[in-house]
Amino acid sequence: MRKYSLADLPETLPVFPLPGALLLPRARLPLNIFEPRYLAMLEDTLKTPHRLIGMIQPMLLPEGRGPGPERERVETARLHRIGCAGRVTAFQETDDGRYLVTLSGVARFRLGPVEEGFAPYLRARADWADFERDLGRAEVDPGFDRGGFLDVLSRFFEAAQLSSDWESLKEADAELLVNSLSILCPFDPEERQALLEAPTLATRRETLVTLMEFALRSGGDDGVLQ
Known part of the structure; x- marks a missing residue:
């Protein structure tokens, strides 16, 4: 997989808020993408040199305070401040128009302001400064039993x-x-x-x-x- 330095990482990136989806540096996350806005996000991402998507979890509203089921409340919820960016390293288009995608974790980021624009998906500034160690070699755990x-x-x-x-x-x-x-x-x-x-x-x-x-x-x- 491509190696990155802080200088290689973009100032802004597409953000995919998905409850329960966890991506970690040097790990892989399979995704089944079918919503039109996220199909557009993937197609735009594949045109970039970095091919990075920021996975982040929404803080869901308590029961009874949102306009509908959990998946419909994602956009009304606040997003967690820390996510993880993954590079698209594999994708396959299905006969019914979905994409089966694999993201390979690159680095965590701190979420900055969400950008206003015409894209149907979220884009936000990303602060990578606290997570430079994610770009290095695999971590060790000396106390691992x-x-x-x-x-x-x-x-x-x-x-x-x-x-x-x-x-x-x-x-x-x-x-x-x-x-x-x-x-x-x-x-x-x-x-x-x-x-x-x-x-x-x-x-x-x-x-x-x-x-x-x-x-x-x-x-x-x-x-x-x-």
């Missing part, structure tokens, strides 16, 4: 009725393992935002373990294990 981590993960997967290739998990490096699980595990949007904003891989791993242990203790009464 693979055995203990996999024990919690195994119990979480069993309770959530999820399956995985455990041999691959035993061999994966710490960053790939933690980031992939952060993306794939069925956490709610605010929990995913906490994983995104974790300043280091070690902090993200600790947050991930805390979320899994909380879900196990809750027994599925009000959480991801329902």
Whole structure:
């Protein structure tokens, strides 16, 4: 994948607000794009040299305060201040006009002012200054206890009725393992935002373990294990 420096990153980029979608640096996120405004966003993005899209989560309005279902309330909600930009590294057009896209995470950004314009999708200024480390090599986690981590993960997967290739998990490096699980595990949007904003891989791993242990203790009464 192309390597970036801060100087390579654009001052503005298209912003895709999508509840529950988490992208992390050096990780991948598949997207199924079908709404006309986001089809236009993708087509415009593919014309740029950087091919970056900013994934960001909306802060959804409480129940009863929005004009309609969750997906229709995205534009009326405030956006979280931190998102992650991904480069379009694969796309395929389907027979019914959708795009199946893969974004490869490049760097997190702090959301600036949303630009006014004629595009049907959001564009905003992006401040990358706090996240230069995202552009470097894979992070290491000196305190990573693979055995203990996999024990919690195994119990979480069993309770959530999820399956995985455990041999691959035993061999994966710490960053790939933690980031992939952060993306794939069925956490709610605010929990995913906490994983995104974790300043280091070690902090993200600790947050991930805390979320899994909380879900196990809750027994599925009000959480991801329902």
